[in-house]
Amino acid sequence: MRQFFLISIFFAIDQISKILARQFLTEKKIFGFLQFVENSGIAFSIEFPRFFLIFLTIFLLIFLHFFFRKKNSCPEIFAKILLFSGAAGNLCDRIFRGKVTDFLAFFNFPIFNFADIFIFFGVAIIFLHEIWPQKITKNVRRKKNIEK
Numbered sequence: 001m002r003q004f005f006l007i008s009i010f011f012a013i014d015q016i017s018k019i020l021a022r023q024f025l026t027e028k029k030i031f032g033f034l035q036f037v038e039n040s041g042i043a044f045s046i047e048f049p050r051f052f053l054i055f056l057t058i059f060l061l062i063f064l065h066f067f068f069r070k071k072n073s074c075p076e077i078f079a080k081i082l083l084f085s086g087a088a089g090n091l092c093d094r095i096f097r098g099k100v101t102d103f104l105a106f107f108n109f110p111i112f113n114f115a116d117i118f119i120f121f122g123v124a125i126i127f128l129h130e131i132w133p134q135k136i137t138k139n140v141r142r143k144k145n146i147e148k
Contacts (some may be wrong), residue, residue, distance in 0.1 A: 003077065003081055006081045006085075007081055007084050007085050007088070010081065010082065010085030010086070010089075010114075010118055011085050011088050011089055011092075013114055014085065014086070014089035014113065014114040014115045014118070015089060015092065017103070017113065017114050018089075018093065018101040018103070018113060018114075021034070021101055021103035021113075022101055025103055034103055034104065034105065038097075038099040038100070038101060038102070039099060039100045039101075039102050039111070054091065054094055054095060057087050057090065057091040057094070058091065060083075060087055061084065061087055061088065061091070064080055064083055064084050064087070073129070075125050075128075075129045076125075076126065076129055078125060079121075079122040079123075079125035079126045079129070080122065080126075081122075082118040082119070082121050082122030082125070083118070083119055083122035083123070083126075085115070085118050086114075086115040086116065086117070086118030086119035086122065087115070087119065088115075089113075089114070089115035089118070090113075090115045090116070090119075093115075100113065100115075101113060102116070104117075
């Protein structure tokens with residue numbers, strides 16, 4: 001239940017930020033890092049047919065759902081929450097708008113949104129947990145014991 005609550009919070013952050021971006025941003029940069037862009041592709045604006053992207057995202061969401069059923073460590077669960085939230089946020093845009101709203105533009109890096117950030121950090125946590133599983137899990141357990 002706590003996982004669903006966190007997914008809902010992250011999903012809401014993503015969707016509210018995209019609504020605000022569509023309402024208040026234009027094609028020019030604001031504050032040097034906010035710029036409204038609609039992206040019909042995936043990462044780095046690589047184009048794929050819309051139906052393929054929707055199908056792929058739904059498949060990944062189902063895959064993540066079955067991963068939630070296993071008992072995992074805290075980092076793995078949090079990573080999956082981030083992945084699920086980000087994928088659901090961008091899927092919602094693709095289904096209802098046909099494009100994903102991007103609005104964070106830093107330096108010469110491609111423009112992105114909060115869903116992309118959630119996906120990035122979810123993948124990074126899983127990657128780091130695979131490289132150093134004992135160290136990360138041990139640190140989380142140690143913090144829990146200190147807090148008790």
